Amino acid sequence: MSQYKVRLTDTTLRDGSHAMRHRFTEDQVRKVVRALDDAKVPVIEVTHGDGLAGSSFNYGFSAVDEMVLIQAAAEEANQAKIAVLMLPGLGTITELKEAHLRGAKVVRVATHCTEADVSIEHFHAARELGMDTVGFLMLSHRISPKELAAQARIMADAGCQCVYVVDSAGHMIMEDAADRVSALVDELQGDAEVGFHGHQNLSFGVTNSVYAVRAGATRIDGTLRGLGAGAGNSPTEVLAAAFERLDIETGVDVNALMYAAEEVLRPMITRMPIMDRASIMQGKVGVYNSFLLHAERAAERYGVAAHDILAEVGRRGYVGGQEDMIIDVAVWLQSQAR
Numbered sequence: 001m002s003q004y005k006v007r008l009t010d011t012t013l014r015d016g017s018h019a020m021r022h023r024f025t026e027d028q029v030r031k032v033v034r035a036l037d038d039a040k041v042p043v044i045e046v047t048h049g050d051g052l053a054g055s056s057f058n059y060g061f062s063a064v065d066e067m068v069l070i071q072a073a074a075e076e077a078n079q080a081k082i083a084v085l086m087l088p089g090l091g092t093i094t095e096l097k098e099a100h101l102r103g104a105k106v107v108r109v110a111t112h113c114t115e116a117d118v119s120i121e122h123f124h125a126a127r128e129l130g131m132d133t134v135g136f137l138m139l140s141h142r143i144s145p146k147e148l149a150a151q152a153r154i155m156a157d158a159g160c161q162c163v164y165v166v167d168s169a170g171h172m173i174m175e176d177a178a179d180r181v182s183a184l185v186d187e188l189q190g191d192a193e194v195g196f197h198g199h200q201n202l203s204f205g206v207t208n209s210v211y212a213v214r215a216g217a218t219r220i221d222g223t224l225r226g227l228g229a230g231a232g233n234s235p236t237e238v239l240a241a242a243f244e245r246l247d248i249e250t251g252v253d254v255n256a257l258m259y260a261a262e263e264v265l266r267p268m269i270t271r272m273p274i275m276d277r278a279s280i281m282q283g284k285v286g287v288y289n290s291f292l293l294h295a296e297r298a299a300e301r302y303g304v305a306a307h308d309i310l311a312e313v314g315r316r317g318y319v320g321g322q323e324d325m326i327i328d329v330a331v332w333l334q335s336q337a338r
């Protein structure tokens, strides 16, 4: 019997939505869910890239109402649970209730890593609805393992059943992930599980996930073909294949996942995330991956380089929700160049 058992969550239809500029259609969602469900992936996340109610001028409009997509996903899934992401303030309990009515069984409440307290009422509401609850501590690299564990404790006490170390910038390297996961495991003492969500900016998404599992994480995120914000996520099919080689039990069908990635998702992709100058910069200086497309748009509009914008965003320490400040940085860089 394997020493390690892991539950995979596939977030192609949520984090991958960033790379697709939130243009997933209902037909595409149905096909991807069917393929992931056939591969026995236990949890599939479907929402706008920035979570419930993310469709907006600031974050980018969805092509199709996410509630329609959530319902379609729930209709297609035979064994998988459908998860939704929510950022408190952007999404509210009203949207959470509607997502639940449409068939969502899991909610992942995401806050900046120092702001866990804003998730408390959302966990209470989700538990009252009977949903599985997950906490997402974004940009987890920004604080020490000890400080992160204290934030995880706030989430667990509010009713969160699994707290994630989230490498939103793809900045972590091996022990960065393991030390944070260990600190959370020590703090939570079984009151909640610990998960890890990796990105590929420095090409460590899968490696960090292995370190996370060995440090005690029992839930790991990925996306098919690594489709996701910034340089993309840990690819689900690679995680599954690597875990199989390392005797980490996932219960998924690796060949079916490779089929899903290659034959089902690949033809839908309009922009494949890559490790380019801008996304490597995000990993290097620790900038939120969802900022990439905003920076590219501002770069074009103000005639400055996206990697320069992102380097400055890193210096200023902006966090998710401060997307509008990217324009400010671009204008400032333009003025410096004159």
Ligand SMILES: C[C@H](O)CC(=O)C(=O)O
Binding pocket: 015, 049, 050, 051, 087, 110, 138, 139, 166, 167, 168, 169, 197, 229, 289, 290, 320
């Ligand atoms: C809302 C973000 O895109 C959540 C996430 O996937 C991350 O921080 O990484």
Ligand SMILES: [Mn+2]
Binding pocket: 015, 168, 197, 199, 228, 229, 233, 289
């Ligand atoms: Mn992500």
